[in-house]
Amino acid sequence: MSKVPYEVYTEEVEALSVLSPDGEIINKDMLPKLTDDQLKEIMYRMVFTRTWDDRAVNLGRQGRLGFYAPVSGQEATMIGSEYALQKEDFIAPGYRDIPQIVWHGLPLYQAFLYSRGHQHGGQVPDGVNVLMPQIIIGAQILHAMGIAMGYKLKKQKQVAITYTGDGGSSEGDFYEGLNYAGVYKLPVIFFVQNNGYAITTPFSKQTAALSIAHKAVAAGIKGVKIDGMDVLAVIKAVQEAAERGRNGEGATLIEAVTYRFRPHSLSDDATKYRSKEEEGEWNAKDPIARFAKYLEKKGLWTEEDTARVKEEAKAKVNEEIKKAEKTEKMTIPGLIDSMFETTPKHLEEQKADFK
Amino acid sequence: MAQMNMKEAIRDALRVELKRDPNVLLFGEDVGHVGGVFRATEGLQKEFGEERVFDTPLAESAIGGLAVGLGIQGFRPVAEIQFVGFIFEALDQMAIQASRMRYRSGGRYNSPIVFRTPFGGGVKAAELHTDSLEGLLAQTPGIKVVVPSNPYDAKGLMIASIRDNDPVFFMEHLNLYHAFRAEVPENDYTVELGKANVVREGSDVTIITYGMMVHTSVKAADELEKTKGIKVEIIDLRTISPIDIDTVVASIQKTNRAIVVQEAQKSSGVAAEVIAQINEKAILHLEAPVLRVAGPDTVYPFAQIEDTWLPTPTRIIDAVNKVLEF
Ligand SMILES: Cc1ncc(C[n+]2csc(CCOP(=O)(O)OP(=O)(O)O)c2C)c(N)n1
Numbered sequence: 014m015s016k017v018p019y020e021v022y023t024e025e026v027e028a029l030s031v032l033s034p035d036g037e038i039i040n041k042d043m044l045p046k047l048t049d050d051q052l053k054e055i056m057y058r059m060v061f062t063r064t065w066d067d068r069a070v071n072l073g074r075q076g077r078l079g080f081y082a083p084v085s086g087q088e089a090t091m092i093g094s095e096y097a098l099q100k101e102d103f104i105a106p107g108y109r110d111i112p113q114i115v116w117h118g119l120p121l122y123q124a125f126l127y128s129r130g131h132q133h134g135g136q137v138p139d140g141v142n143v144l145m146p147q148i149i150i151g152a153q154i155l156h157a158m159g160i161a162m163g164y165k166l167k168k169q170k171q172v173a174i175t176y177t178g179d180g181g182s183s184e185g186d187f188y189e190g191l192n193y194a195g196v197y198k199l200p201v202i203f204f205v206q207n208n209g210y211a212i213t214t215p216f217s218k219q220t221a222a223l224s225i226a227h228k229a230v231a232a233g234i235k236g237v238k239i240d241g242m243d244v245l246a247v248i249k250a251v252q253e254a255a256e257r258g259r260n261g262e263g264a265t266l267i268e269a270v271t272y273r274f275r276p277h278s279l280s281d282d283a284t285k286y287r288s289k290e291e292e293g294e295w296n297a298k299d300p301i302a303r304f305a306k307y308l309e310k311k312g313l314w315t316e317e318d319t320a321r322v323k324e325e326a327k328a329k330v331n332e333e334i335k336k337a338e339k340t341e342k343m344t345i346p347g348l349i350d351s352m353f354e355t356t357p358k359h360l361e362e363q364k365a366d367f368k
Numbered sequence: 369m370a371q372m373n374m375k376e377a378i379r380d381a382l383r384v385e386l387k388r389d390p391n392v393l394l395f396g397e398d399v400g401h402v403g404g405v406f407r408a409t410e411g412l413q414k415e416f417g418e419e420r421v422f423d424t425p426l427a428e429s430a431i432g433g434l435a436v437g438l439g440i441q442g443f444r445p446v447a448e449i450q451f452v453g454f455i456f457e458a459l460d461q462m463a464i465q466a467s468r469m470r471y472r473s474g475g476r477y478n479s480p481i482v483f484r485t486p487f488g489g490g491v492k493a494a495e496l497h498t499d500s501l502e503g504l505l506a507q508t509p510g511i512k513v514v515v516p517s518n519p520y521d522a523k524g525l526m527i528a529s530i531r532d533n534d535p536v537f538f539m540e541h542l543n544l545y546h547a548f549r550a551e552v553p554e555n556d557y558t559v560e561l562g563k564a565n566v567v568r569e570g571s572d573v574t575i576i577t578y579g580m581m582v583h584t585s586v587k588a589a590d591e592l593e594k595t596k597g598i599k600v601e602i603i604d605l606r607t608i609s610p611i612d613i614d615t616v617v618a619s620i621q622k623t624n625r626a627i628v629v630q631e632a633q634k635s636s637g638v639a640a641e642v643i644a645q646i647n648e649k650a651i652l653h654l655e656a657p658v659l660r661v662a663g664p665d666t667v668y669p670f671a672q673i674e675d676t677w678l679p680t681p682t683r684i685i686d687a688v689n690k691v692l693e694f
Pocket residue numbers: 109148149150177178179180181182206208210211212277
């Protein structure tokens with residue numbers, strides 16, 4: 014006698030694409046409005062980020078970076094989602110989501126300092142609305158939800174976006190965040206980059222749900238699934254979600270299906286759990302190659318442009334890593350003083366042990 | 369001055385701060401409409417509106433994370449965790465996120481949050497409603513832990529906690545909510561965090577304690593004075609992180625003997641910390657080892673035996689006699 018219409022949500026949903034793998038527009042209605050200069054800027058940022066990721070992996074091997082989670086393959090989700098926002102919007106990232114906060118205004122050398130475990134890495138400049146990357150999976154989702162409530166209470170038309178992975182979508186904090194955002198109708202975007210793996214655990218062992226986007230239904234918020242290798246689909250989805258948030262229509266959960274070409278972190282070996290065939294399939298969907306085809310056809314981009322951006326990116330990364338390396342080291346007394354606004358007496362005394 | 373019990377004093381503090389600062393927000397499970405399961409926030413939603421005082425869905429981690437996010441936005445959240453046993457659900461947000469926001473961001477963001485939670489035994493509550501988890505929280509760097517023992521302190525400490533720009537864990541003993549009334553000023557005043565209070569002067573032995581055990585210790589001290597003429601000095605720590613060791617040391621310099629009384633299980637707790645600090649700062653003033661009176665290292669028991677599980681005046685008297693006869 015159950016009246017619960019359970020069949021309704023047991024259908025697969027197709028991920029939204031705007032561009033075909035050959036760079037043809039296949040979904041004209043969903044094409045985001047962007048000028049030629051904006052299209053070139055997006056490409057610039059994606060190529061720059063790929064080069065920086067390549068360099069970061071090498072810097073990591075040389076011991077010049079600390080913890081670093083590679084991003085290659087996820088440029089469309091990272092660059093596109095940030096590009097769809099306004100400067101005043103707030104970003105609460107996970108550990109891999111460093112490109113978003115850098116393109117949102119965190120100086121690159123500070124991202125390197127963060128990786129090296131230097132406190133100044135998280136000392137976000139005034140006027141830049143980002144949090145430092147979060148290590149506890151899911152914790153940032155709740156911070157974004159609280160930040161979004163702040164915007165709502167202050168009657169500011171800004172939104173907060175937060176990122177996690179397919180693994181992160183299994184955390185309790187994910188459900189608590191979605192549920193609160195639904196109850197309070199908050200201007201927040203939950204952006205899940207489903208790259209198929211949580212370290213080594215495949216998506217098939219993560220959830221029995223047909224998609225992560227389905228999970229929005231239970232929280233009473235909007236859920237969409239998009240092609241995360243298609244930067245135009247990402248931009249369109251985030252623009253719409255941000256507009257909904259600004260108009261007081263509440264939160265959106267976006268699941269972007271993507272792939273990280275490299276292992277989870279610099280200390281993992283992806284060949285242990287992924288096949289060559291699978292990697293090949295995803296390589297063919299490379300978001301940069303796909304977008305380049307589109308721009309080349311429009312006469313907006315050439316191979317020389319790519320080469321030029323790579324050189325620029327290399328030079329910039331070198332400059333910024335040097336700046337990070339030259340930044341004065343933290344000290345224990347400085348660390349002690351950063352615990353409280355006013356250092357309590359017992360901590361003042363503890364400083365004496367480190368003179 | 370008005371006569372208030374501790375619950376009314378806390379409510380009064382919340383009202384004072386909600387009125388004074390539009391950034392103060394109050395939320396948690398059931399705190400809005402009915403004013404909490406103990407009615408500690410009763411009437412505040414009516415007075416300040418649903419945007420300032422509100423009910424949340426039943427999810428402790430989200431209560432903590434909401435507070436952290438609002439703190440980043442410049443609000444001053446007062447977040448209630450309904451009972452102490454449920455702080456584990458929120459512990460990441462309290463003990464990891466809020467407590468290190470200032471450090472992680474190099475001072476760019478802070479967590480001006482008060483986490484309120486009722487705790488404490490002797491009221492025959494359900495399992496996991498009464499445990500004394502203050503030692504666990506006190507071990508977290510970056511967080512202050514406050515345990516008031518009377519209405520006057522509760523109001524002044526609460527106002528000070530809300531105005532503090534770092535996270536404060538504010539623990540309200542269930543047995544003290546309605547225990548007695550005392551004079552409480554109606555205006556706003558603060559009691560400094562990290563400052564202990566000498567609640568009774570004496571010259572023979574010092575009892576260092578906090579929360580409900582202040583009252584149990586006073587009973588023991590009365591008895592000792594009446595029967596044996598022993599003059600006990602009692603120090604109410606009021607804040608158990610950081611500990612006001614100066615007040616403790618000054619007292620030991622006078623009495624040369626001390627015991628520490630806590631409701632929590634004996635090992636690795638606040639009493640152990642107090643004794644370690646006494647060893648560092650006042651060992652040459654001691655005529656006897658410092659003893660602990662505490663709960664045994666078991667889970668907190670069901671209501672049936674809690675009266676004997678909790679430290680009693682008799683156990684405190686025994687410990688005092690031991691250090692005097694050492
Ligand atoms: C609360 C918590 N549990 C476990 C970990 C260890 N851990 C780090 S990354 C990771 C997998 C995350 O996978 P996913 O969310 O899919 O993100 P991806 O790195 O693939 O983008 C795990 C288990 C952690 N950082 N935090």
